[in-house]
Amino acid sequence: MYGLGLFKGLSITLKNLILVNRTNTIQYPDKKASILDLAKNEKKNLILYIIKNPLNTVKSFLGLISITQHAPQHPRFRGEEFSWYEERCTGCASCAKYCPLGIIKIVTDQTGKNYQEGQSYDIETFDIDIGRCMFCGLCVEACPYDALHMGSGFEESQYQRDNLVINVEKLKKTEKKPSHWFRPQLASKKDYSPFDDEVKWDSVGRHQKPTQKDLKNKWIRSDIE
Amino acid sequence: MSVNNELVTVNFGPQHPSMHGVFRMRVTLDGETIVDIEPVFGYLHRGTEKLTEERTYVQIVTLTDRLDYVASMSNNLAYVSAVEKLCSIEVPKRAKYIRVIVAELQRIASHLMATGFLLQDLGTFGTPLMYCFREREKILDLFEILCGARITLSYMRPGGIFQDTPNEFWSELETFMDNIPGQINELESLITGNEIVLSRTRNIGVLSPEDVINGSLSGPMLRASRVKWDLRKANAYEIYDELDFEIPIGATGDTFDRYLVRVKEMKESIKIINQCAKLIKPGPVRNEDVPLVIRAPENEAYAAVEGPKGELGFYLVSDGGISPYRCKIRAPSFMNLTLLKEMAIGGKIGDLIVNFGSIDIVLGEVDR
Numbered sequence: 270m271y272g273l274g275l276f277k278g279l280s281i282t283l284k285n286l287i288l289v290n291r292t293n294t295i296q297y298p299d300k301k302a303s304i305l306d307l308a309k310n311e312k313k314n315l316i317l318y319i320i321k322n323p324l325n326t327v328k329s330f331l332g333l334i335s336i337t338q339h340a341p342q343h344p345r346f347r348g349e350e351f352s353w354y355e356e357r358c359t360g361c362a363s364c365a366k367y368c369p370l371g372i373i374k375i376v377t378d379q380t381g382k383n384y385q386e387g388q389s390y391d392i393e394t395f396d397i398d399i400g401r402c403m404f405c406g407l408c409v410e411a412c413p414y415d416a417l418h419m420g421s422g423f424e425e426s427q428y429q430r431d432n433l434v435i436n437v438e439k440l441k442k443t444e445k446k447p448s449h450w451f452r453p454q455l456a457s458k459k460d461y462s463p464f465d466d467e468v469k470w471d472s473v474g475r476h477q478k479p480t481q482k483d484l485k486n487k488w489i490r491s492d493i494e
Numbered sequence: 495m496s497v498n499n500e501l502v503t504v505n506f507g508p509q510h511p512s513m514h515g516v517f518r519m520r521v522t523l524d525g526e527t528i529v530d531i532e533p534v535f536g537y538l539h540r541g542t543e544k545l546t547e548e549r550t551y552v553q554i555v556t557l558t559d560r561l562d563y564v565a566s567m568s569n570n571l572a573y574v575s576a577v578e579k580l581c582s583i584e585v586p587k588r589a590k591y592i593r594v595i596v597a598e599l600q601r602i603a604s605h606l607m608a609t610g611f612l613l614q615d616l617g618t619f620g621t622p623l624m625y626c627f628r629e630r631e632k633i634l635d636l637f638e639i640l641c642g643a644r645i646t647l648s649y650m651r652p653g654g655i656f657q658d659t660p661n662e663f664w665s666e667l668e669t670f671m672d673n674i675p676g677q678i679n680e681l682e683s684l685i686t687g688n689e690i691v692l693s694r695t696r697n698i699g700v701l702s703p704e705d706v707i708n709g710s711l712s713g714p715m716l717r718a719s720r721v722k723w724d725l726r727k728a729n730a731y732e733i734y735d736e737l738d739f740e741i742p743i744g745a746t747g748d749t750f751d752r753y754l755v756r757v758k759e760m761k762e763s764i765k766i767i768n769q770c771a772k773l774i775k776p777g778p779v780r781n782e783d784v785p786l787v788i789r790a791p792e793n794e795a796y797a798a799v800e801g802p803k804g805e806l807g808f809y810l811v812s813d814g815g816i817s818p819y820r821c822k823i824r825a826p827s828f829m830n831l832t833l834l835k836e837m838a839i840g841g842k843i844g845d846l847i848v849n850f851g852s853i854d855i856v857l858g859e860v861d862r
């Protein structure tokens with residue numbers, strides 16, 4: 270019958286309209302909070318929460334409360350907020366050489382200080398121009414000492430392009446929440462999530478932290494002791 | 495009263511709501527009938543081929559993401575195959591399977607987008623496009639699990655892929671594979687029987703087998719015109735010779751056939767992914783002998799894969815340095831676009847956009 274195809278199509282759109290389990294919209298960054306969400310957010314028992322916050326309970330039933338939530342992201346996400354560990358970085362500039370766009374600028378100490386084995390250069394400049402960065406992650410792949418890691422954010426907007434350059438002070442100050450990208454040692458850590466936890470420099474690398482004894486054996490000649 | 499019947503020239507694009515990307519057509523019209531078409535492109539030209547000459551072989555992977563940005567995985571695959579051929583690099587078995595899985599996922603995503611936009615061009619406002627995008631979104635989520643990005647993936651490296659899959663990928667893939675056949679069937683029953691779609695696409699923009707072969711077309715465009723040619727069978731790269739799948743072909747070579755071939759190809763891709771997911775075994779995914787900065791021997795190589803839009807090839811010439819001396823990209827969208835004139839002249843202007851949509855071009859690849 271002519272026109273049957275149209276009705277068949279319309280029945281499918283109707284099905285998608287009515288069936289609730291077919292909704293795919295993700296509420297971000299704010300989500301209307303149910304009473305369960307609120308209790309979970311404050312890490313409290315549901316009943317305890319209702320007793321303590323009767324006002325919020327009523328409000329949430331009326332749909333007046335919203336909570337902020339993460340966009341659903343995988344920990345491997347390559348985002349901005351590079352995590353850079355001063356303690357690990359030797360200033361080798363592999364990352365700068367490997368960047369396809371050449372947007373990493375590294376200047377090490379120029380005083381001509383006599384560096385000994387085991388020491389690392391002082392980094393004076395470490396600029397990443399994330400206004401031009403494409404978050405390919407090749408710099409992270411190239412870093413031989415696991416000093417540079419990708420972050421997970423994507424919401425950094427600025428009024429001026431200059432503010433998009435992350436310099437060494439900014440890199441030192443940011444919270445260190447490295448992404449799992451190209452860092453299997455972080456992915457294999459059971460309870461580490463780049464959205465909540467910070468990692469210290471000594472547990473982020475692919476190598477074990479040397480014990481005090483190892484260091485002593487390596488750097489201090491026993492016959493002098 | 496005399497009728498004024500002079501020809502009218504209309505500039506279609508580069509910024510036009512029904513245009514794909516920044517393509518421009520100068521259309522000469524006699525009333526509603528198209529007399530001549532002159533394509534104008536280059537608005538998205540970024541000089542990719544030239545840029546490759548000053549980047550190392552691995553850095554170029556990031557450039558290939560930006561060619562056909564709807565199917566980055568296929569571009570990655572084509573490029574790394576060319577480098578592997580140039581430097582005779584071995585690829586571990588597991589990496590080959592993963593590459594085939596992601597390439598087929600990408601094919602589904604690209605075909606979904608092609609179908610969605612073809613229907614959008616037909617005037618089915620929004621609904622089928624949103625259904626297609628809903629599924630494509632799930633594929634992008636899978637890619638995010640694999641490589642941390644959704645569009646510009648940079649997933650593959652010469653000698654394999656950059657890192658092994660996380661464990662949760664396989665369960666996610668399984669959930670996705672359970673759902674996708676139903677969703678494609680839903681899309682098909684929404685569209686294929688629809689009388690309006692049929693009357694708008696049947697016998698519109700017909701291309702004969704001779705036309706498509708002379709125009710050196712490839713991909714679904716070629717197969718819709720009854721030519722059974724698929725690089726996955728004809729030149730089984732990666733591990734396609736171990737897999738069992740069909741090459742769907744069309745009946746008449748009209749716009750409707752091109753749509754149908756794409757839908758059938760998606761179903762074949764599902765079959766391929768399921769087989770790969772069964773066959774894959776643990777093992778290394780990256781040839782560790784390949785350094786970060788590759789110095790290729792003085793040589794030249796051409797490698798092509800069957801991308802979602804057709805034969806996507808990279809021709810690399812090396813002079814022994816760390817970056818290619820010359821890189822030529824055979825972009826399927828560009829080749830397929832050449833027959834737009836044959837399809838459209840003599841037709842009505844309303845069909846022009848439908849014909850154009852059925853070619854499925856991505857301007858990033860046409861202009862490069």
Ligand code: SF4
Binds near residue numbers: 408
């Ligand atoms: S992510 Fe890519 S573009 Fe950005 S700084 Fe690193 S290598 Fe350069």
Ligand code: SF4
Binds near residue numbers: 413414415
């Ligand atoms: S971040 Fe890594 S690659 Fe870059 S200079 Fe420091 S140690 Fe070298």
